[in-house]
Amino acid sequence: MAPHIHVPSCKSTAGRASVRASAHSNAEKALDVFIGSSNNTVRVQPNIQIHPTDITHFVQVGFDEQINLFATRSGFQPAIIQDVYKNVSSYKDTQKVVKAMRIAAMESAKVEIEHLRNERLREDSDSDSEDLYERPKKAKANTEPKEEENN
Secondary structure, three states: OOOEEOOOOOOOOOOOOOEEEOOOOOOOEEEEEEOOOOOOEEEEOOOOOOOHHHHHHHHHHHHHHHHHHHHHHHOOOHHHHHHHHHOOOOHHHHHHHHHHHHHHHHHHHHHHHHHHHHHHHHHHHHHHHHHHHHHHHHHHHHHOOOOOOOO
């Protein structure tokens, strides 16, 4: 679930975030941001004036940036990180799941790499044993004079 910002309507503020004008200036506003965790809200006091209609957009931009950075660090595509996030209850849980995914991916890669190495060793071993029998015949064929065909 993506973070939500609730801006109170004129009708009711029950169950919504509160927007309060600062005592010093009307330009500074305090927002309670619903984050979907046990704490439920976080107090945000932007230093600049953001139009209420733009708050959701800026939250989404910040969220997308966070997902992109996390995707870069973890080695997974942003869409994978977002899919995990949709299925857990917090960003912290997303981090735990993605860490487990990365560990599982590396373990799987190690097993596959070891399998490929063993396969290559078997192939090399098989070709070496064939070479022992083939080399003398090839060497003899290369040293014998070739008969020229005259037609």
